[in-house]
Amino acid sequence: MTSIADNIGVVTRRIQKATLAAGRPQGSARLLAVSKTHGPEDLREAIAAGQLAFGENYLQEALDKQTALGDQPGLEWHFIGPVQSNKTRAIADHFDWVHSVDRLKIARRLSDQRNPDMKPLNLCIQVNISDQASKSGVTLAELPDLARAIAEFPRITLRGLMAIPDPTLPEGELRLNFRQLATALAELRQDSEPAGPLDTLSMGMSDDLELAIAEGATLVRVGTALFGVRTTR
Numbered sequence: 001m002t003s004i005a006d007n008i009g010v011v012t013r014r015i016q017k018a019t020l021a022a023g024r025p026q027g028s029a030r031l032l033a034v035s036k037t038h039g040p041e042d043l044r045e046a047i048a049a050g051q052l053a054f055g056e057n058y059l060q061e062a063l064d065k066q067t068a069l070g071d072q073p074g075l076e077w078h079f080i081g082p083v084q085s086n087k088t089r090a091i092a093d094h095f096d097w098v099h100s101v102d103r104l105k106i107a108r109r110l111s112d113q114r115n116p117d118m119k120p121l122n123l124c125i126q127v128n129i130s131d132q133a134s135k136s137g138v139t140l141a142e143l144p145d146l147a148r149a150i151a152e153f154p155r156i157t158l159r160g161l162m163a164i165p166d167p168t169l170p171e172g173e174l175r176l177n178f179r180q181l182a183t184a185l186a187e188l189r190q191d192s193e194p195a196g197p198l199d200t201l202s203m204g205m206s207d208d209l210e211l212a213i214a215e216g217a218t219l220v221r222v223g224t225a226l227f228g229v230r231t232t233r
């Protein structure tokens with residue numbers, strides 16, 4: 001069995017190689033360690049290896065880990081699971097980023113509930129590109145209006161877009177999905193209205209991060225390749 005530190009090295013090299021192959025600047029694609037179902041001792045190992053950004057899908061599980069890791073400075077917490085409206089206050093209080101917003105109501109609550117003493121919450125809009133069966137994510141048609149509205153909220157910084165394409169798609173189709181998300185972000189940028197840096201494409205996971213980086217991913221969300229196969233959920 002390889003250690004988490006070894007795995008971080010392997011994944012970091014995969015990211016560097018893909019970034020180079022795409023002719024992009026080193027460091028332009030960041031690693032988000034998706035730690036759902038893994039305990040705080042696994043995160044400590046990752047932290048010791050220099051990984052500070054973590055993605056979590058389940059609120060209570062994440063809060064427990066944040067408490068257990070309260071002695072660790074400089075951690076950056078990303079919420080990447082479905083957001084229910086009764087969870088927005090805790091998410092606004094305890095996370096730096098939310099990747100999975102697909103409704104105006106949720107974004108409004110997150111902005112209203114974000115403590116004014118904290119930095120604005122970084123937010124990505126989740127887009128549903130390939131998986132017609134999934135209920136998460138807005139369609140490309142709905143995206144511009146939602147982005148314009150969210151960009152108005154004072155306690156939110158609209159950073160970009162996130163997608164979870166069906167990883168079992170053939171490579172060509174998967175790549176097309178990533179490209180569609182990149183194009184959608186470029187179009188939002190041209191549309192001068194949505195304020196916010198719009199500098200983030202959250203796409204690519206353990207098995208397809210190279211494809212995602214080739215198509216412009218700036219943040220790849222990697223779980224299994226770092227922490228091993230999940231045995232629960």
Ligand SMILES: *Cc1c(COP(=O)(O)O)cnc(C)c1O
Pocket residue numbers: 034036057080081164205206207221222223224225
């Ligand atoms: C679990 C999860 C990941 C990580 O997937 P792996 O295949 O384990 O790398 C990435 N993004 C989201 C939204 C997830 O829920």
